[in-house]
Amino acid sequence: MSGAEAALVVSLIAAIIAIVDKSQQLLEAAKDAHGLPEVFRHTAESLPIVNGILHKVKELQDQAVKHLAQSHDPSAQQAIEQTSKNVNPILTICEENAQALHDIFKKVLPGDDASRLQRYRKAVRTVLPGRKRKVEELMKEIMQKLQLLHEHHYFESAVDAAQLQVVIEQMSKLPPSLEEDENPQYTHSGSGSINVNPGSGVQRNYNHSGGSGKQFNADKMIFGGGGSDSD
Numbered sequence: 001m002s003g004a005e006a007a008l009v010v011s012l013i014a015a016i017i018a019i020v021d022k023s024q025q026l027l028e029a030a031k032d033a034h035g036l037p038e039v040f041r042h043t044a045e046s047l048p049i050v051n052g053i054l055h056k057v058k059e060l061q062d063q064a065v066k067h068l069a070q071s072h073d074p075s076a077q078q079a080i081e082q083t084s085k086n087v088n089p090i091l092t093i094c095e096e097n098a099q100a101l102h103d104i105f106k107k108v109l110p111g112d113d114a115s116r117l118q119r120y121r122k123a124v125r126t127v128l129p130g131r132k133r134k135v136e137e138l139m140k141e142i143m144q145k146l147q148l149l150h151e152h153h154y155f156e157s158a159v160d161a162a163q164l165q166v167v168i169e170q171m172s173k174l175p176p177s178l179e180e181d182e183n184p185q186y187t188h189s190g191s192g193s194i195n196v197n198p199g200s201g202v203q204r205n206y207n208h209s210g211g212s213g214k215q216f217n218a219d220k221m222i223f224g225g226g227g228s229d230s231d
Contacts, residue, residue: 003068003069004081005081006081010061012092012095013054013058013091016098017054019098019099023047023102024047024048026109027109034116036108037117039135046167049164049167050146053158053159053160060158064080064154087155093141093145094145094146097138097142100128100133101135103123103127104120104127107122107123121178134178136174136177139171140171143164143168147159147164
């Protein structure tokens with residue numbers, strides 16, 4: 001058996017560790033999180049925990065690769081390769097989120113503290129186009145995915161699932177780094193009205209301008225109007 005899956009997982013873990021190391025360096029260089037939501041400080045405290053788990057997981061995976069090269073037991077080889085195949089998607093998501101976090105930190109932390117929050121708002125919209133992900137969402141998903149490794153017997157000793165759960169719960173209690181209306185689903189520019197009812201129930205809107213107006217009744221409706229209405 002080639003051990004390709006097991007070797008790929010080693011490379012993937014190493015890549016995540018390298019990204020997390022760079023993020024820690026950025027946070028340490030910034031020295032504080034002035035001008036930023038509290039979750040940034042909590043993330044800075046949590047990254048070493050994530051890094052420690054990743055190093056332990058990599059050590060076990062390195063041992064698995066060596067065992068594959070030396071073992072002549074087909075069942076043991078198959079078990080290692082299957083486990084590697086199963087954890088690959090978990091670690092791939094961790095890598096994606098770790099990279100997104102690093103990109104946010106790289107855009108937000110350097111420079112003037114006073115403009116950090118504005119840079120963060122912009123970064124959230126750009127680091128994952130089409131997927132507006134806040135720092136706490138990215139960090140919690142990384143830790144939740146690492147928790148899943150605990151379910152694979154081979155990595156059980158490397159992952160303290162209870163410790164990760166405590167950190168996740170602490171982060172969940174923090175105020176959101178961005179309010180929902182700072183990350184809107186609907187936008188409107190120009191003059192006129194915008195009427196939105198994405199849920200259930202009847203919405204009645206009366207838009208009046210210049211002595212004339214229109215009334216709309218609908219179960220579900222989305223209107224973005226510009227300019228004034230005329231008869």
